[in-house]
Amino acid sequence: MDLPQYLVALILGIIEGLTEFLPVSSTGHLIIFGDLLNFNDEVGKVFEIVIQFGAILAVCWDYRQRLTDVALGITRYASARRFVTLLFVGFLPAAVLGLLFHSKIKALLFNPLTVATALIVGGLVILYLEKRNHRPRIHAIDDMRWTDALKVGFAQALAMIPGTSRSGATIMGGLIFGLSRKTAAEFSFFLAIPTMFAATVLDLYKNRALLHLHDFPMFAIGFVAAFLSAMWAVRGFIRFVSNHTFIAFAWYRIAFGLFVLATWYFGWVQWTAA
Template identity: 40%
Template sequence: MSDHIIAFILGIVEGLTEFLPISSTGHMILVGNLLGFEGEKASTFEVIIQLGSMLAILVLFWKRFLSLLNFSSIGKPEKRLDAIHIILGVLPAAVVGLVLHDFIKSLFSPNVVVISLIAGAILMIFAEKKHRAFTSTTVDELSYKQAFTIGLFQCLAVIPGFSRAGSTISGGLLVGANHKTSAEFSFLVALPIMVGATGLDLVKSLHFLHTSDIPMFAIGFITAFVVAMVVAVLFLKILGKIGLTVFAYYRIVLAALFIVFVIL
């Protein structure tokens, strides 16, 4: 199979899974294993195409991100998402990621991914069954306390296979945000974390980049960007109707596939 086809397939996988609560890491490892695309080049490629997914979120929510620069709204009585919400949602995972970066990288193994997939599924099912009555039906109704608590849940996403979306959306439900609000806030707080983590990985991977790889990396980047945009829009529309449970069961199936194709 040519590198261009591999890039296209993995770009689709990245775009489909990065912002769904099903673990993009798990899917990339599994599909990369099935395609025989592994090693340092593959790791660098994954960093590049993640940038495509991040760009999709920036394009979709550019007005919201731009509004966060209006610091005059901070502390005012009317409800509105502001920069403090984002900082509180990002800070816990950012601190954990910086302090434990090398340890987190050591966790990237099939066994950890399988455990995380199942543990994340259990959390999502629990959140669906035990969530409080919805007090926040838009991101503008989120309190600082809710934003920080969701940020604490995002710390779980540093574990490979747990899923940033799965942990933050579950946290959102448990603090009284509805599905759409939880998902939208998950997207908003994911971008700063991903920019930091991906930027750090990219700097460490620069020596693996060669001009001959540009076409392959470009295909993966563009594919991930387009697919992530479509998936994010559709996910926000349907999540409230289908909930997290269906994704949780899918994660358990994925864990079984992981055991069969990667571990055994």
């Protein structure tokens, strides 16, 4: 599908912002739609890094008061140091495993068919977990122990498989380990900040030769679209999970994954496959 470059940037930016913090896999959506829109070359991969950074900043902006309080109080308040410790501990598994395996996983699994399969499997896992009797013992991030953060961090590491969903893995992991729905979602948002900042800086450094001034307008459009749509999505998601289950997201994942597999099986779309 050949669309004007700036329109493609706008579409992918909105998709990134809407899906980054929902349990539906933003990376999976970008791989699928990037392939569909013929924007899956090396420049397209750098573009994805840039718009993911826009989505991160949206969370930083939404939670700027909490982050500012932590930054200013880290030398004075034990609660601020404890919050930073939780994020650091939760960040470690993805950081270590990402350095060891991310390149291999990216080379082997970053294609639409893998994503579709992971979307379906992840949706089935969510349906299974939602059938369990969820009795949270942790109703605020401040009530978490470092062991809780570590467990959620290992759950987050599963998202290295495209289509799994970083937010989905951390939120579902949080529910399994006793966090309330809202606490699991908020900790997932905060944990995304160091995780995605580190991944963004590392990927930009590795792909610095592909950064060119003439691509700036396209990158800027995607960045702003991702920032604004992510800010809207985060606020709506917190309101939603306070009173609803994640079953709707599970069925969406399954339906979308089956649709992509059907288009491949019947030859409707010539997907890129590893």
